Amino acid sequence: MKLKFLILTLFITVLGFSQNKGTITGTVTDKDVNNQSLPFANVTLKGTKIGVNTDIDGKYSISVVPGNYVIQFSFVGYEMIEVPVTVKANETVTINKSIGSGSYKLEDVVVKASAPNRQKETALLLEQKNAVEIKQSIGAQELARKGVSDVATAVTKTTGITKQEGSGNIFVRGLGDRYNSTTMNGMPIPSNDPEKKNINLDIFSTDILEYVSIDKVYSSRLYGDFAGGNVDIISKDYKGKGFLKIDIGSKVNSNAVGNDNFSLQNGINSFGFSTSSIPTNALSNYNYNSLNLDTKNPIASTVGISGGKLFNVGSESKLNLFSTVNFGSDFTSRNDGTAKGAVNGSGVVNKNFEKYTLDSYNTNFTAMLNVGFKINNANKVSFNSVFINTSSLSKEEYTGFIVDIANDGNGLIRRNKYEKNTLWINQLLGDHKVSERSNFNWGVSLNSIDGDMPDRNQNIFRKEAAGYQLSTISAPDNHRYFQNLQETEAAANLAFDYKFDKTGEGEYNGKFTLGYNGRMKKRDFEATQFNFKTAASAAATIVDPNNLDSFYNQTNLSNGVFQIATFRGNDQVSNALDPQTYNGEQFINGGFLNTEYNFGKLTGVLGLRGEYVFQNINWNTQLDPSGGYDELEKIAFLPSLTLKYELNEKQNLRFGFSKTYTLPQFKERALFVYEDVTEVKVGNPDLYASDDYNFDLKWEMFPNADELISVTGFGKYIMNPINEVTIASSTNDISFINTGDFGYVAGAELEYRKTIFNRDDNNKLSAGINASYLYSTQELSTEKVIKETDYNVVFTDDKSKFTGASDLLLNTDISYFKSWNNNESTLTSTLAYTYFSDRVYAIGTNDRGNLVDKAFGSLDFITKIKWNKKIGIDFVVKNILDPKINRVQENASGDINVLSYKKGLNVGLNLNFQF
Missing domain, CATH: 2.40.170.20 (TonB-dependent receptor, beta-barrel domain)
Incomplete structure (x- = not known):
C-alpha cells in the first residue's frame, strides 16, 4: 500500500512539475545568406545537456523548468552566440537569432547531426576535413567573391586544374578531356561537342549551382573511365524563406x-x-x-x-x-x-x-x-x-x-x-x-x-x-x-x-x-x-x-x-546530297x-x-x-x-x-x-x-x-x-x-x-x-x-x-x-x-x-x-x-x-x- 502511495505521489509531482514548465521558441537565420532560415543549427542551454536542432525552417522549441538560463546558438563553420533568458512557468519566450561565420577554431565547434550550407566556404572546408574521400569543393559564396560566372572558370580556382584557352575544356593534373568526366548531382551528362567527351563547362552558369565538387582521387562509386578527375555540379537545393x-x-x-x-x-x-x-x-x-x-x-x-x-x-x-x-x-x-x-x-x-x-x-x-x-x-x-x-x-x-x-x-x-x-x-x-x-x-x-x-x-x-x-x-x-x-x-x-x-555511444564503426x-x-x-x-x-x-x-x-x-x-558530286549524281555520317x-x-x-x-x-x-x-x-x-x-x-x-x-x-x-x-x-x-x-x-x-x-x-x-x-x-x-x-x-x-x-x-x-x-x-x-x-x-x-x-x-x-x-x-x-x-x-x-x-x-x-x-x-x-x-x-x-x-x-x-x-x- 505504501509503495502504491509513493508511486502515486511521484506521478502527481512529476505531472504538476511538467505542467509548470515554460517554453523557449524561435527561428535561427543565416546572416551571411540574406537571413534565410538555417536548418539543423544547434540550440542548447549552457551548462546542461538540454538542446535541440532547428527544423527545415530554422525553427526550434525547448521546454524547461522556470529559471534563468543562457541559450547558445551554433552551427558548423559559424560563430557561437549566447543570449541570457528568463523562463517563467506556463509562458513562452520567443528568441529569434541570426548567426554567421566567425573566427573561432574548428576544434571549438560542436557538430550535432548537421547538414551544413554547402554554399559557404567554411562549411565546405569542414566537410572536407571530416570526409574520408579525398576531394575538393568550391561553393557559391567563394565563386561570387571571385567574380566567377561559369563552371569552367570555377573549377580552375581549385588546385591543379586549368582551362584550355578559347574553350571550356579543362585539364586536371595535366590530363585533358579524354581523362576526365562530368556529372550533375552524381549523374552523367552528355557532351555538346562532337570532338569532345565532356560538355563545355562554360555553358553552366554559377546561378544554378550550390557548389562544385572535384574528385581527383578515384572512388568505386564513379565510373571507371577516370584518370584526371570528375567534376560534379551540385544544383541548388533551396531551403528558406520565399x-x-x-x-x-x-x-x-x-x-x-x-x-x-x-x-x-x-x-x-x-x-x-x-x-x-x-x-x-x-x-x-x-x-x-x-x-x-x-x-x-x-x-x-x-x-x-x-x-x-x-x-x-x-x-x-x-x-x-x-x-x-x-x-x-x-x-x-x-x-x-x-x-x-x-x-x-x-x-x-x-x-x-x-x-x-x-x-x-x-x-x-x-x-x-x-x-x-x-x-x-x-x-x-x-x-x-x-x-x-x-x-x-x-x-x-x-x-x-x-x-x-x-x-x-x-x-x-x-x-x-x-x-x-x-x-x-x-x-x-x-x-x-x-x-x-x-x-x-x-x-x-x-x-x-x-x-x-x-x-x-x-x-x-x-x-x-x-x-x-x-x-x-x-x-x-x-x-x-x-x-x-x-x-x-x-x-x-x-x-x-x-x-x-x-559502439556503446550508438555510433557504427x-x-x-x-x-x-x-x-x-x-x-x-x-x-x-x-x-x-x-x-x-x-x-x-x-x-x-x-x-x-x-x-x-x-x-x-x-x-x-x-x-x-x-x-x-553535283546535282547530276543521285546520292550527292547524302550527308557524311557516323553513329x-x-x-x-x-x-x-x-x-x-x-x-x-x-x-x-x-x-x-x-x-x-x-x-x-x-x-x-x-x-x-x-x-x-x-x-x-x-x-x-x-x-x-x-x-x-x-x-x-x-x-x-x-x-x-x-x-x-x-x-x-x-x-x-x-x-x-x-x-x-x-x-x-x-x-x-x-x-x-x-x-x-x-x-x-x-x-x-x-x-x-x-x-x-x-x-x-x-x-x-x-x-x-x-x-x-x-x-x-x-x-x-x-x-x-x-x-x-x-x-x-x-x-x-x-x-x-x-x-x-x-x-x-x-x-x-x-x-x-x-x-x-x-x-x-x-x-x-x-x-x-x-x-x-x-x-x-x-x-x-x-x-x-x-x-x-x-x-x-x-x-x-x-x-x-x-x-x-x-x-x-x-x-x-x-x-x-x-x-x-x-x-x-x-x-x-x-x-x-x-x-x-x-x-x-x-x-x-x-x-x-x-x-x-x-x-x-x-x-x-x-x-x-x-x-x-x-x-x-x-x-x-x-x-x-x-x-x-x-x-x-x-x-x-x-x-x-x-x-
Whole structure:
C-alpha cells in the first residue's frame, strides 16, 4: 500500500512539475545568406545537456523548468552566440537569432547531426576535413567573391586544374578531356561537342549551382573511365524563406568596343535560337542565307530572375521549389594577332598570316527548376530539370601568304561560323532511410543534346590591283558546311548502405555500400559540305568580300558562273546530297562494393568495381564513302583503397590508390575529317582504351574555420596512353593515337588559405594560394603506331610530355570584406591571379616539333556592394594584364609562332534586386 502511495505521489509531482514548465521558441537565420532560415543549427542551454536542432525552417522549441538560463546558438563553420533568458512557468519566450561565420577554431565547434550550407566556404572546408574521400569543393559564396560566372572558370580556382584557352575544356593534373568526366548531382551528362567527351563547362552558369565538387582521387562509386578527375555540379537545393531576385547587367570587351568594324554575318537571331537547315534543291537552286556582314554595337547585356519558396505539406512533409531563368550575351574580339599553318619539318610555312582576327557574339539562355519533396524525416525525393541553349556567331579573318593561292602575301581567308547547342537535363533522385542501420538512395536521368552548326561558310580571296578575286585552286576553298549532332543518354544509380559494429555511444564503426551504375548513350552525327567552284571564265571577277551576295546568287548559278557540289558530286549524281555520317552506341554497366571501417584515428574504404563496356561506331564519310563499322569491348575490374589518418584534431593524413581506364570517344574513332583553317583533325578506328594506375598522398591542416594548409603528392602510370598527334600528310592532319606502351605523371600540390586579420567579423582581409608542379613523360613508339594503325607517323622525339600538361599551375587571390548597418550592407573586393606554364597542344612528328601553348597569367578584379537587404551592385574587370596568347611549333632552328593574339579586357557592371 505504501509503495502504491509513493508511486502515486511521484506521478502527481512529476505531472504538476511538467505542467509548470515554460517554453523557449524561435527561428535561427543565416546572416551571411540574406537571413534565410538555417536548418539543423544547434540550440542548447549552457551548462546542461538540454538542446535541440532547428527544423527545415530554422525553427526550434525547448521546454524547461522556470529559471534563468543562457541559450547558445551554433552551427558548423559559424560563430557561437549566447543570449541570457528568463523562463517563467506556463509562458513562452520567443528568441529569434541570426548567426554567421566567425573566427573561432574548428576544434571549438560542436557538430550535432548537421547538414551544413554547402554554399559557404567554411562549411565546405569542414566537410572536407571530416570526409574520408579525398576531394575538393568550391561553393557559391567563394565563386561570387571571385567574380566567377561559369563552371569552367570555377573549377580552375581549385588546385591543379586549368582551362584550355578559347574553350571550356579543362585539364586536371595535366590530363585533358579524354581523362576526365562530368556529372550533375552524381549523374552523367552528355557532351555538346562532337570532338569532345565532356560538355563545355562554360555553358553552366554559377546561378544554378550550390557548389562544385572535384574528385581527383578515384572512388568505386564513379565510373571507371577516370584518370584526371570528375567534376560534379551540385544544383541548388533551396531551403528558406520565399524570395524573388532580379539581376540586370552589361559588359564590354575592350577589343570589341575599340573595333570600328565589328561586323558579323547577317540574318542570325540575336537571342541564339536561330536554326538553319540545308535549303531545298541545294545543288541546283541558290536558297542559302546571306553572306553579307552586319555591323554590331558590341555592348553585351544580361538579365535574370530567380526565386524560391518552401511549403509545409501536412505535419511532416515539406515541398521546396527553386527556379531561375537567365539570358546573357557576350561580345569578344581577338586582335594584334598572327597565324601560321602547314609548317613542315624544315620550318617552311605554307600559310603565313600576318594578320589574324576573331570577332564573336555569344549567348547563353539557362532555365532550371528544382523541386524537392521531403515526405518525412526518412524519405525525400527531388526532381531537377535544366534547359540550356547557347550560341556562338563568329567571324575569323586571316590575311597574308597562302602557297599557290596568294604567293605575294595578298591572301584573305574569311570563315563565318554559327554554332547552336541545346541541352536538356532531367533527373529524379531519391534518398530513403530504411532503418537505423541502412539507407537507400537512387537516381535516374534522361538527357539530350542537339549540337548544331547550321551554317559555317568559308571563302578564300586573292587581292589584286583591281580588287579581290575568289580562289579557284580547289573546290573546297569556298564552301558552306552544315553539321548536326543529336545525342541522348539514359542513366541510373543505385546504392544501399548498411552499417555494422555498433559502439556503446550508438555510433557504427563500419559500413557496407553495394551499388550499381548504368548508362546507355546513343549519338547520331551528320555533316554536309557544299563546295562552290568558280568557273574558269569567271576566275578574274572582282568581288566585294563584304557583299558576296552580289556574286553568289541564283542568276550567277544559272549562268554557270559557279557550280555547287558535295564530295559525292553535283546535282547530276543521285546520292550527292547524302550527308557524311557516323553513329555510335555505348553501354556501360557497373557494380561496386565498398567497405568502410573506422579503426579509431584510422578510417579506410576498400572498394571493388566491375564494369562491362561496349561501344560500336559505323560511318559513311568522304574518307570511306562505302561505309565502315568498328566495335570496342572491355571488361574491367577496378580496385580502390582510400585511407584517412587523424594526426590530431586539426590535421589529417590521406592515402589513395586505384586502377581505372581511359575510353576513346566516338569522334576519335570515327573515320571522319573536320577541317579548320590552319589544321585538320581525323579519327582513328584503331584507337583503344588505356589502363591507368593512380596514387595520392595528402597532408592537410585546418588551423581555423576558414583556413587550410595542404600538401599533396600524386602519381599516375598510364598504359597505352592516347594523344593528339600530327600524322604524315600534306596538311598537317592531327589524329588520335595510342602513342606508346606507357607514360607516367608525378607531381605535388600546395594549398594555403589564411585570414590576415578579422575584426569583429565586420572587417576582414583574407588570402589564398594554390599551386601545383607536374612532371610528365611518355614513350613514343613509331613502330607501335605503324603496327597498330593505318597511319604513317614518325615521331620527332622518342619521349614527350602529355598533351595538356603544364609544369606549373598557380591560383592566388586576396579579398577584403567590410560590413555595416547590422550586416545589411557589405563590401567585398577580390584581386585574383591565375598562371600556367607551357603545355603541349599536339605531339610533333616527321621532324616537326611539338605544338606548344606558351605560358601566360591572368589578373581579375571583382567588387560586390550590397547597399541593403534588397539592392546590390557588382563591378568586374577581367584579364587586366591582357597578355599575348601564343602557340608555337618547336623547331630545331627555333620556335615558330603559329598562333598569336590578345583577348582584351572585359569590364562588367551588374545590378540585383531582391524582394
